[in-house]
Amino acid sequence: MGLEQLYEEIISCEKCTRLRDWCISQEGTKKEYKDDSYWSLPLPGFGDPEARVLITGLAPAAHGGNRTGRVFTGDTSGQYLFAALYRHGFSNQERSFSKDDSLELNDVFITNVVKCAPPKNKPDASEFSACSGFLEKEIQAMENLEVILAFGGQAFERTKRVLRKMDADVSAAKFGHGVKFEFGAGFPVLMGSYHTSLYNINTRRITPEMLDDVFEKVKHVIDK
Numbered sequence: 001m002g003l004e005q006l007y008e009e010i011i012s013c014e015k016c017t018r019l020r021d022w023c024i025s026q027e028g029t030k031k032e033y034k035d036d037s038y039w040s041l042p043l044p045g046f047g048d049p050e051a052r053v054l055i056t057g058l059a060p061a062a063h064g065g066n067r068t069g070r071v072f073t074g075d076t077s078g079q080y081l082f083a084a085l086y087r088h089g090f091s092n093q094e095r096s097f098s099k100d101d102s103l104e105l106n107d108v109f110i111t112n113v114v115k116c117a118p119p120k121n122k123p124d125a126s127e128f129s130a131c132s133g134f135l136e137k138e139i140q141a142m143e144n145l146e147v148i149l150a151f152g153g154q155a156f157e158r159t160k161r162v163l164r165k166m167d168a169d170v171s172a173a174k175f176g177h178g179v180k181f182e183f184g185a186g187f188p189v190l191m192g193s194y195h196t197s198l199y200n201i202n203t204r205r206i207t208p209e210m211l212d213d214v215f216e217k218v219k220h221v222i223d224k
């Protein structure tokens with residue numbers, strides 16, 4: 001199955017009642033976006049279907065991707081990520097604020113492990129389980145995939161579980177900023193980065209320089 005077919009399958013999914021209700025209920029609840037029409041559907045990945053690099057986050061933000069209809073778009077996390085992608089030649093512009101802003105990614109595809117925004121940014125175990133098949137299909141559909149860069153410890157752990165389900169021996173893989181694990185022929189390299197969350201930015205757990213270091217490592221893997 002290609003990414004386009006998968007897009008249709010994802011946006012029509014209704015498996016998790018709690019998350020579907022939460023996504024729909026968020027419209028009009030935040031003052032600064034009170035006049036916005038929210039996407040509110042499950043959120044598919046976005047980017048270059050021929051990419052060698054896949055970035056995985058945990059789940060859409062209620063007033064970010066769930067509002068704009070594009071992953072990492074419309075919140076602070078995305079501003080840092082897309083600026084870094086631009087600095088490293090993976091995108092045609094450094095900002096991402098709307099689904100219609102002409103952003104194009106080059107050699108990168110971005111998705112979330114869970115496709116619907118969860119309350120408190122915490123999917124439960126049954127929701128992870130229900131949704132992880134979509135990430136597996138995305139990985140399988142990316143014929144040129146060489147590197148998965150997981151944003152944040154939870155995304156790393158859940159991405160790792162999907163790779164294990166695909167028969168990769170991931171037992172040695174442990175999350176950290178800039179870590180890199182290889183699982184042998186037929187599997188992408190798994191790397192980790194601290195998430196560009198508002199908290200991590202404000203506490204300087206992640207800085208633009210640290211993101212640059214990670215993307216330099218990613219480029220080193222795909223260009224070798």
Ligand code: SF4
Binds near residue numbers: 014
């Ligand atoms: S989280 Fe995933 S499995 Fe659950 S409803 Fe959304 S798209 Fe479907």
